[in-house]
Amino acid sequence: DAGVIQSPRHEVTEMxxxxxxxxxxxxxxxxxxxxxxxxxxxxxxxxxxxxxxxxDDSGMPEDRFSAKMPNxxxxxxxxxxxxxxxxxxxFCASSLSGLTPSWEQYFGPGTRLTVT
Amino acid sequence: xxxxxxxxxxLSVQEGRISILNCDYTNSMFDYFLWYKKYxxxxxxxxxxxxxxxxxxxxxxFTVFLNKSAKHLSLHIxxxxxxxxxxxFCAASGWDAxxxxxxxxxxxxxxx
Numbered sequence: 001d002a003g004v005i006q007s008p009r010h011e012v013t014e015m016x017x018x019x020x021x022x023x024x025x026x027x028x029x030x031x032x033x034x035x036x037x038x039x040x041x042x043x044x045x046x047x048x049x050x051x052x053x054x055x056d057d058s059g060m061p062e063d064r065f066s067a068k069m070p071n072x073x074x075x076x077x078x079x080x081x082x083x084x085x086x087x088x089x090x091f092c093a094s095s096l097s098g099l100t101p102s103w104e105q106y107f108g109p110g111t112r113l114t115v116t
Numbered sequence: 117x118x119x120x121x122x123x124x125x126x127l128s129v130q131e132g133r134i135s136i137l138n139c140d141y142t143n144s145m146f147d148y149f150l151w152y153k154k155y156x157x158x159x160x161x162x163x164x165x166x167x168x169x170x171x172x173x174x175x176x177x178f179t180v181f182l183n184k185s186a187k188h189l190s191l192h193i194x195x196x197x198x199x200x201x202x203x204x205f206c207a208a209s210g211w212d213a214x215x216x217x218x219x220x221x222x223x224x225x226x227x228x
Contacts, residue, residue: 004159031214033215035218042219042220042221043160043205043218043220045215045217048215050214055215056215091159091160093159097214100165102150102165102166102167103150103214104150104162104165105162105216106161106162107152107159107161108159109157109158109159110157110158110159
């Protein structure tokens with residue numbers, strides 16, 4: 001399996017622009033997570049889905065952030081409009097319920113977002 | 117309120133010696149505790165886990181110890197190797213088993 005795939009790997013955009021991050025989870029996994037990593041706040045969970053349904057979006061910082069999972073093999077995280085404080089590395093991860101009792105997650109390589 | 121804390125941002129050890137990474141948590145409802153390793157420009161990868169009903173789990177050079185009364189867990193790496201140099205994240209999951217709470221990470225440097 002190719003693992004979790006994220007695109008783009010790097011994104012540089014200007015403040016006010018729309019940014020869309022993409023994620024393809026591991027085939028068959030039923031959970032998908034979006035995280036943000038910054039120096040100040042560490043690894044934050046933004047939102048997660050179970051069977052394509054958003055379960056908990058309490059970590060989404062503001063209404064400028066939105067996430068969708070139209071099918072089991074694709075998810076997007078959109079920021080509109082983007083701001084310099086959104087600069088971070090965004091990770092997507094997936095897991096399979098029942099695979100193991102410890103619920104380990106499989107992470108993608110991340111998207112490094114820079115908003116100027 | 118940070119439920120999972122790694123109080124040491126960094127740790128440096130000599131090759132061949134033991135590395136001990138620590139993690140504290142506040143939520144007694146956590147069922148599983150996990151350690152992830154992260155290299156630069158990569159996502160975290162799962163390393164080892166332990167159930168709340170156990171106090172030790174071992175996998176090769178890696179052992180995780182859990183002290184429930186102290187709400188403390190530690191990861192021991194013996195012997196440490198330069199390739200172990202990475203950021204180590206402690207994580208915990210509970211009743212909402214799909215969701216894990218992560219610590220801030222500890223950067224381990226193993227010197228040759």
